Amino acid sequence: MYENRQVCWEQFWKEQLTINGEMDIEQIKQELFEYKTLLEQINQPQQAVMQPQILIQLAVEQRIQKHQEKTLALA
Structure with a gap:
């Protein structure tokens, strides 16, 4: 969990x-x-x-997969 939006931006969203x-x-x-x-x-x-948690978990898994694909494409 991030302590504030700036930390969240720097550690996750910026990349x-x-x-x-x-x-x-x-x-x-x-x-x-x-x-x-x-x-x-x-x-x-x-x-x-x-459960909403299941939907959130699915969204997280999709985000991780897309991030890995983007990272590979930029490599």
Whole structure:
């Protein structure tokens, strides 16, 4: 867990959302889209039986996979 948003930015998001020090607008759009989709899934009545933690875990696994793919592409 991060203690504040600056630490979170420096330790996680900065690497995810920048390329050569420049903001990657398309990646930001993708992250915001995925965040909004996750919120909608959590709030859907048919998802009430599925624990929100499961949806969050799926989102985390997707994020890790995308990060690994991006890292390999830049290598």
